[in-house]
Amino acid sequence: MRTLILACTCFALAAGETPAPTGAGGGADQALRDAAEIFERQAGVAVIPSGTAPGVVGAYIWSGRADQEYKPFFQWELRVRAGSESANQVACRLTTLGPMREKLVEGHEQTIGGIAAGAAKDCSYKLNCTNFTAYQIDLTWNGGKQSFLAWDKVTLPLAIAASTGSSFLVTVNQNGERDPKNAKGPVTVTWNLWNIGGAEAKGVVQTIHFLDRDGKEVHKADYTPDSSSGKGIVPGDSAKEHKTVLKDVPAFATLSITTRQPDSQTLDPGAFTGAKDVEVAQVRHENNRLKARVRNGTDADIVGLVIAVTFVDANAKDLRVIDVPVGTLARGAERDIAVEVAKLPTGWASYTVGWKTADGQHSTTTGQTIEVHGVAVTFDQRIMVGTRLKLSGTLTNTRDKELVNIDLTFHLTNKGKKEDLRISYPRIGKGQSVPIMLEPDELTDYDSVSLEWKAK
Known part of the structure; x- marks a missing residue:
């Protein structure tokens, strides 16, 4: 798979210093201002390096639109902070991951440079890639290396070494589908269960919760991983796809999956x-x-x-x-x-x-999905940066043919006020998913959203 990395820029901060956003161009300039605000919020929750090794203390994914060459991309704004000692020759490599924690697109190594003890340096990292489940940051410096994992686009990346001595279960890629021609037919539920910790998890039981549009539970069912043994064992450092078919499930809008371990009473860690x-x-x-x-x-x-x-x-x-x-x-x-x-x-x-x-x-x-004539849009992030609303998610072509020159119009309403947002794509292949971002100019919130589209 060919990988293209564009426009990586780094700048350093003294210990305790707050960055002044810089950049050229409206989109990048605004993104840096947004990232600066997000970094301030994350400062109170980030794990500040207490030893000699540096760590990732800020991460913000600011864009998911196709670029000028109609290639999908995501851009990360990262903040790396040195520990109690200066870190020399710091570099990072970013890799997007799929539902089996497999590598999707691996970027090239980006030099960050030296970072003084207790200081931080920000880095912009733009990667041409399609939508992804998770991502990993491999950080290297003179004398050491460390990997950080984020299992969604909002959570701060976790140092993988921090969970090597315990089990740490994460559920990703949850889907529930019913034959559209049989409204009362069985529901096929699929998901991926990761144990990103190094220790085996025992006695694991997962519960599938079916929710209506108001988030109220209408049905649920238990599921035991490793059902053949009945012990609910999830090996350490593992990823596995799970599937179950459930009958007598009433109408539902979305689903969630929780996890429990009776031996340790550890519930699913979840993610923001x-x-x-x-x-x-x-x-x-x-x-x-x-x-x-x-x-x-x-x-x-x-x-x-x-x-x-x-x-x-x-x-x-x-x-x-x-x-x-x-x-x-x-x-x-x-x-x-x-x-x-x-x-x-x-x-x-x-x-x-x-x-x-x-x-x-x-x-x-909960998340929201809109489907109109074979075009499905799922919003997985609803972010406020100051008074600006951003809705990001994934657009999927579920039709049996590719869509060419597709124009989409989203109708947003909020307390009687309306705003239309238009987005175009030159081509979306059969079954292909592309990232999407809505940024209203006037509305700062929304009550409902609907979709119209047309293509050649």
Whole structure:
């Protein structure tokens, strides 16, 4: 596979210094301003290198449109920070990964240069590639190397070495399909389960939750990996595709999959999606404490925030609601939270997570898919940068032939106001997926979105 890397630019920051965005051209210039704001938000949650080795402390993917040569690309803005010692000859290589954690496109090595102790350097990395599930950053320097993995486009990359001594389960590429000609027929569910930790996970049980358009669960089913042995074993450092066919599933809009390990009471670590809402991930029970990580994706500070974790049994009966206090959480901030819980309720089969304040309870948002005459658009990120709204996702041609000179018009509405956004592609092959990004000029939020398209 041919790889093309374009326009890689790096600039250094002194220890504790905030970067001044630079760049030429409206798109790149605005992207650097957006990245600077995102980096400020990530500064409170990034793992600051405490040893001598450098680490990735900021990551922002700012574009998914086709370039001037009609080649799809993504661009990363990365921030690398040195540890307690200066790092010389620092370089990085970025590789996109598929659902089996396989390499899709491997970029060339990009020189970052020297970084003084405690200082940071920012790097722009543009890679021609189609949509991807995850990505890996391989960081090298004089005397060492380290790899960082991000299993979505929002989560800060995790140092892989940090999870070598334990199991760390991640579910990606979740899909549920029913024959469109049989509205009451079986649903085929597929997904990929990764153990990015080095240790074997035992007693793993996954629960498939079917949700309606309001995020309310309408059906669920349990699934045991390694069902032949019945032990739910997931080997360390593994990736495997799973598939199950379920009957008697009512109409649903989307699905989610949670994971539990009875031996350690570790739940699926989850990942933030970038939704304009409060998001909760990495729910787990460790050392008599229920822990999680929470993100405020709304456009305002939240006072008196409480995360509510509801455990239910196999009959969908609520067993216990555990409130985890957060307090005040600033706009865009993330925080680790915990509450003393000696034991989870006996017989729990799954859990749901929501949040509440003095104004009442709210549910976390889910992804949205629009399909019109064989063109499907799935929005997987809803990001606010200042007052600017961005919707990014994937456009897939599900028709039985390629589409040529396709023009798409998205109709967004918000409280009676409307805005149309138009995007064109010269060619989308049969079954091909391409990244898509909507950036309204006037609307700062939306209630609904619809799609029209035409092609030759």
